[in-house]
Amino acid sequence: MSLLPELRYPTVTEILTSARSLAAHRPALCTLRQIGRSRAGKPLHLLSVGHARRAVLVVAGAHSNEPTGGATLLDVAERVLNERELRFERSWHFLLCADPDGASLHHTPAPRSLFDYHLGFFRPAGHEQPEWSPAVLPPDRLPPETRALTGVIDALRPYLQVTLHGTDLGGSWVQLTKDIPGLAEPFAKSAAELNIPVERGASDAAGWPASGPGVHVMPAPGAGAAYPSMPDDARNSTWYHAHRYGGLTAIVEVPMWASDLVDDPAPHPAPAVALRRLAGRLLQDTRQVERILADATPRLPDVEGPLLRASRWGLELVPGLAADWMHTPPADHTRAYVGSVDAFARRLPLRAASMLLRVLLEHDDRAAPRLERLVASWSEAFADRFRARWVPLEHQIEHQSRTVVAAAIHARARGD
Structure with missing residues (x-):
C-alpha cells in the first residue's frame, strides 16, 4: 500500500482525502458522512462500505500518539472494497479519527528515533480521551467525540467494534471484551511472519485471562484490579458500549519499535x-x-x-x-x-x-x-x-490489518 509519496503516518487531512477518493471511486458501495464535531469544532467522519445489517465498526485515532491506526483503517477499507467475501453479510464502517484535536497536537509523521518521537509527543489527560472519558466522567460531562462514537454504536449495533491502538516500544497484543475463539492462531502467525514480537504479559492487561499468547480477555465484572490505584475501569469505557447490542470490542495494539524482551514467557526469578x-x-x-x-x-x-x-x-x-x-x-x-x-x-x-x-x-x-x-x-x-528495532511501517499496517480482518471473520462465526 502506498498512501503517500513517502511511506509515513498520514495526517487526519490525508486520511480524509483518501477516504473521499474511495467513496468517489465506488459510490454504489461507499458513503462518507460527518457524524459530529470535536470540542474544537473539527469534523468527525465515518466511511461506510456495504449495506448489510450486520456491522463491523473500526475506530482509528482514539490516542493521538498511536499513529498507525489511520493508515491501517485505510488499508482495511481498500481490502474490503477489493475482496467481495469480506462484504458477505456484513457492512464495514470506519471512524477516521476519534480525536482530531489530539491528533493536531501530536507531530511524528516519520520518527527517526524514540527521542524524535517524544519531541512531538502529545496524549491528552484521561478524561479528555474519547474512549476512556465514560470511565471517569458523569454522562452529562462527556466530550462530543465520545457522544459521537457512542451514537454510531447505537445506530449500527455492531457485532464487532475494532479500535486501533499502538505502543511506542514493545510488542503486539489484542485486548478483547469477550473472547473470539480462533483469533489467537492467525494473530500469532501474522506476528511471526512479520518479525513482530507478541507482548505476552502486557501491563495494560495485567491479570487478565489469555486465550492465546498476546490475546487477552477482559475479566468478568467483580474481578479484582491488578492496579487498584488506576482511576478508570475498562468496563465503563466505550469498548463495552457494543455489549448493549450483543457485540464485543477488540483492541489491536502494534508497536512502532519492537523488543523481544516482552515476548519471553520464562519465569522471572524475583x-x-x-x-x-x-x-x-x-x-x-x-x-x-x-x-x-x-x-x-x-x-x-x-x-x-x-x-x-x-x-x-x-x-x-x-x-x-x-x-x-x-x-x-x-x-x-x-x-x-x-x-x-x-x-x-x-x-x-x-x-x-x-x-x-x-x-x-x-x-x-x-x-x-x-x-x-x-x-x-x-x-x-x-x-x-x-x-x-524499528518495525517497518508497512509491517505495522499489514499486521494490524490482518488482525482486524481475522477478528471480523472469527467473531462472525462466533454468532454474537
Whole structure:
C-alpha cells in the first residue's frame, strides 16, 4: 500500500482525502458522512462500505500518539472494497479519527528515533480521551467525540467494534471484551511472519485471562484490579458500549519499535523484587520532572493548556501506581510481564517530561535545555535497555490489518 509519496503516518487531512477518493471511486458501495464535531469544532467522519445489517465498526485515532491506526483503517477499507467475501453479510464502517484535536497536537509523521518521537509527543489527560472519558466522567460531562462514537454504536449495533491502538516500544497484543475463539492462531502467525514480537504479559492487561499468547480477555465484572490505584475501569469505557447490542470490542495494539524482551514467557526469578525496584525508579524519575515543572510554572503564561494538563495528569498517576507495584502481588510472574512493567515505568515520566518540554521550548524558558537533555537521555536508555528495532511501517499496517480482518471473520462465526 502506498498512501503517500513517502511511506509515513498520514495526517487526519490525508486520511480524509483518501477516504473521499474511495467513496468517489465506488459510490454504489461507499458513503462518507460527518457524524459530529470535536470540542474544537473539527469534523468527525465515518466511511461506510456495504449495506448489510450486520456491522463491523473500526475506530482509528482514539490516542493521538498511536499513529498507525489511520493508515491501517485505510488499508482495511481498500481490502474490503477489493475482496467481495469480506462484504458477505456484513457492512464495514470506519471512524477516521476519534480525536482530531489530539491528533493536531501530536507531530511524528516519520520518527527517526524514540527521542524524535517524544519531541512531538502529545496524549491528552484521561478524561479528555474519547474512549476512556465514560470511565471517569458523569454522562452529562462527556466530550462530543465520545457522544459521537457512542451514537454510531447505537445506530449500527455492531457485532464487532475494532479500535486501533499502538505502543511506542514493545510488542503486539489484542485486548478483547469477550473472547473470539480462533483469533489467537492467525494473530500469532501474522506476528511471526512479520518479525513482530507478541507482548505476552502486557501491563495494560495485567491479570487478565489469555486465550492465546498476546490475546487477552477482559475479566468478568467483580474481578479484582491488578492496579487498584488506576482511576478508570475498562468496563465503563466505550469498548463495552457494543455489549448493549450483543457485540464485543477488540483492541489491536502494534508497536512502532519492537523488543523481544516482552515476548519471553520464562519465569522471572524475583518478580516482586523487580517490581519494587521499578516502582522506586518511577518515583525518582517523576520527582525530577516535578521539580522542573514547579520551577518553571511561575514563568509560564498559560498553565491550563492541553500539554500541561496532560503532563500533570500523568505525573499524578505515579504515586498510586508505584504503591501498587510495591505492595500488590505481581499479576504475572514471567519475564515478559516484568519487561512490560519496566516499559510502562519509563513511559509515564518520559511522556510527562516531553509534553512539558514542548511548552518550555515554545516560551524559550531557561529550564528547557536541562529538560531536553533529560528527555534525550531517557529516550536513549529506553531504546538501549529494550534493544529496540524499528518495525517497518508497512509491517505495522499489514499486521494490524490482518488482525482486524481475522477478528471480523472469527467473531462472525462466533454468532454474537
